Amino acid sequence: MARLSKKTPSVCTDNPLSNSEVNRKITLLSQILTSCFGPYGRLKQVHNTIGGHVLTTSTSSFLIQALNSSEPLLKLINASILNHVSRFSDCGLYVGILCLSLIKNVQTSDLRPSVAVLLNKHFLGLCTIYLKQEDCSCKVNIDLGDSRGLVTLARSVISSKPGCMLTKKENQHISTLAVHAFLLTVPNDETKETVRLGQTVTVPIEGQPVLDSAVFPGLMVDVPDILLHSTDIEGITQRSGPFRLALFTVSLSGDLSDLGLGSLEVHSGAPNPEDVVLDQLLWLGEQTVKDQVDVFMCQRVIHPVLQQYLRKCGVLTIERLGIDLIDLIVQMTGAQAVASYQTPVPPEAYGQVKGICVRTVGPRVLLHLLPSEETASAICTMVICHRNETMLNELKSAIQKAEHMLRLSLRHPVALLGGGCTETVLAAYCRNKGTNKAREASSILGVSQSEYLLGLHAYCLSLESVALALEHDGGTRLIDLTHAHCWYVPDGEASQSGVMEEAPPTCGCGMVERRSKPGQGAEPEWTLLNSRYPPFPPSPLVGDTSSGLLGTGSAPQPQVLDSFTAKLNALQVAVETANLILDIRCIIQDVN
Numbered sequence: 323m324a325r326l327s328k329k330t331p332s333v334c335t336d337n338p339l340s341n342s343e344v345n346r347k348i349t350l351l352s353q354i355l356t357s358c359f360g361p362y363g364r365l366k367q368v369h370n371t372i373g374g375h376v377l378t379t380s381t382s383s384f385l386i387q388a389l390n391s392s393e394p395l396l397k398l399i400n401a402s403i404l405n406h407v408s409r410f411s412d413c414g415l416y417v418g419i420l421c422l423s424l425i426k427n428v429q430t431s432d433l434r435p436s437v438a439v440l441l442n443k444h445f446l447g448l449c450t451i452y453l454k455q456e457d458c459s460c461k462v463n464i465d466l467g468d469s470r471g472l473v474t475l476a477r478s479v480i481s482s483k484p485g486c487m488l489t490k491k492e493n494q495h496i497s498t499l500a501v502h503a504f505l506l507t508v509p510n511d512e513t514k515e516t517v518r519l520g521q522t523v524t525v526p527i528e529g530q531p532v533l534d535s536a537v538f539p540g541l542m543v544d545v546p547d548i549l550l551h552s553t554d555i556e557g558i559t560q561r562s563g564p565f566r567l568a569l570f571t572v573s574l575s576g577d578l579s580d581l582g583l584g585s586l587e588v589h590s591g592a593p594n595p596e597d598v599v600l601d602q603l604l605w606l607g608e609q610t611v612k613d614q615v616d617v618f619m620c621q622r623v624i625h626p627v628l629q630q631y632l633r634k635c636g637v638l639t640i641e642r643l644g645i646d647l648i649d650l651i652v653q654m655t656g657a658q659a660v661a662s663y664q665t666p667v668p669p670e671a672y673g674q675v676k677g678i679c680v681r682t683v684g685p686r687v688l689l690h691l692l693p694s695e696e697t698a699s700a701i702c703t704m705v706i707c708h709r710n711e712t713m714l715n716e717l718k719s720a721i722q723k724a725e726h727m728l729r730l731s732l733r734h735p736v737a738l739l740g741g742g743c744t745e746t747v748l749a750a751y752c753r754n755k756g757t758n759k760a761r762e763a764s765s766i767l768g769v770s771q772s773e774y775l776l777g778l779h780a781y782c783l784s785l786e787s788v789a790l791a792l793e794h795d796g797g798t799r800l801i802d803l804t805h806a807h808c809w810y811v812p813d814g815e816a817s818q819s820g821v822m823e824e825a826p827p828t829c830g831c832g833m834v835e836r837r838s839k840p841g842q843g844a845e846p847e848w849t850l851l852n853s854r855y856p857p858f859p860p861s862p863l864v865g866d867t868s869s870g871l872l873g874t875g876s877a878p879q880p881q882v883l884d885s886f887t888a889k890l891n892a893l894q895v896a897v898e899t900a901n902l903i904l905d906i907r908c909i910i911q912d913v914n
């Protein structure tokens with residue numbers, strides 16, 4: 323008998339942002355996300371009470387999935403972050419930190435939420451227009467013909483994941499490999515109008531040094547040891563290619579149960595059906611040998627007699643490939659996957675590999691299929707090694723994100739300066755532009771000038787909060803009053819006046835150098851980040867020594883770069899989500 327309980331009335335929460343419990347949860351989420359941000363972010367350990375896998379990470383997608391909140395406002399923010407990450411892979415923490423900071427700063431500014439929403443939209447528009455301008459000073463072009471920019475982009479993504487536990491040298495090695503793998507997936511065929519990028523197959527190996535990681539063109543296939551040490555392999559690896567390849571997706575086990583459901587009636591005197599199937603399989607083997615096939619591959623099982631026959635004829639036979647590899651083999655070799663053994667294999671179904679060899683990486687021995695030049699395939703294999711499973715998983719995820727960023731840069735070859743500099747430049751630009759146009763813009767928007775300035779301050783503070791979130795060790799973040807870049811001073815080395823005894827040689831992104839030593843020549847002007855400073859337009863990055871700073875714009879070598887596409891979308895998602903939250907007047911929850 324079904325149990326029925328009486329419907330409980332829905333719970334309505336009026337003006338949820340004024341609720342202290344909701345605010346406590348928002349602050350907690352903000353603290354968690356901020357503490358994970360950037361290359362020095364603190365790791366979080368995620369595990370459940372019933373045991374199982376323990377995850378050590380600072381990656382937003384893993385964290386947000388683990389943070390199951392029942393609070394509707396937090397669910398909304400988490401969904402926005404996950405949606406952004408599912409499309410762009412990177413900048414998930416950025417979305418969360420900026421969104422929560424905007425909500426907090428609007429709350430402390432005492433602005434009416436409806437006015438704040440209007441103003442946030444307006445300032446987002448200012449930022450977006452500025453970022454898309456040619457002379458935007460926090461943007462650099464990526465030269466796809468020079469791998470340095472691509473390596474910097476990949477390194478910035480990978481180093482922002484401290485869970486990978488990489489040394490500087492390991493980080494450089496992995497970033498270079500990620501770019502190498504990405505370049506191998508870009509097809510050489512320039513004649514086609516649409517370019518289809520290839521794929522990188524990842525082979526993770528646990529317990530090996532990171533520096534053993536490597537990239538190979540083509541595919542690495544796991545095959546049984548017995549085959550690797552057989553004369554078949556020796557025979558083919560000593561010959562020069564190319565080799566003809568046949569690929570089957572149908573089971574060649576000869577097992578009648580593979581024919582499908584139903585009963586089989588055999589008249590007395592008729593041949594044994596299993597013998598008939600084996601005859602067909604052997605006929606297929608004879609045909610492929612006659613067609614000079616060198617490699618015979620099957621997704622499933624191959625009958626031992628057929629295997630023995632093929633081996634005797636010098637054909638390398640590989641079975642049980644699994645479904646995941648089939649598409650990749652088709653793409654790489656140009657073969658067509660054959661789904662029947664009863665009909666002859668059409669000649670166009672055969673594919674080609676340039677060469678075959680055996681590779682040993684750590685404890686793993688793999689069969690390496692080299693792509694044929696004729697198929698112009700863009701498949702490569704990246705072998706990733708790390709000391710333990712947790713670090714290996716984090717590294718694998720970071721490399722996938724870096725690959726995604728590199729692919730985005732192919733479509734739109736520009737990047738934004740990292741290290742907090744884009745945020746400080748944007749904040750300075752908005753502050754200056756907004757202050758100059760306050761009277762005009764406030765009357766167009768229908769708000770008072772003081773409301774406009776309050777909203778502007780809250781918005782700029784929120785952008786600067788993202789740059790401040792990079793700090794985890796008690797150091798100080800400063801902004802220079804010339805180029806508006808972000809500078810880091812270790813704990814205890816910055817004086818309150820903003821003059822630094824031990825100034826760093828460059829800003830966070832590495833594009834602005836400190837020209838003069840302390841006490842010599844013009845002293846640059848700095849101010850503490852998140853403080854009030856007089857509005858000024860950020861100077862373009864060209865040689866300018868009058869301020870004591872040198873923008874290295876003539877030969878830009880940024881040290882940290884972020885994906886333009888991912889960050890622009892993150893900025894939009896963060897502001898739109900904050901506006902949505904600020905706009906919510908009432909939450910209606912069904913409790914049973």
Ligand SMILES: [Zn+2]
Nearest residue numbers: 743807829831
């Ligand atoms: Zn900078």
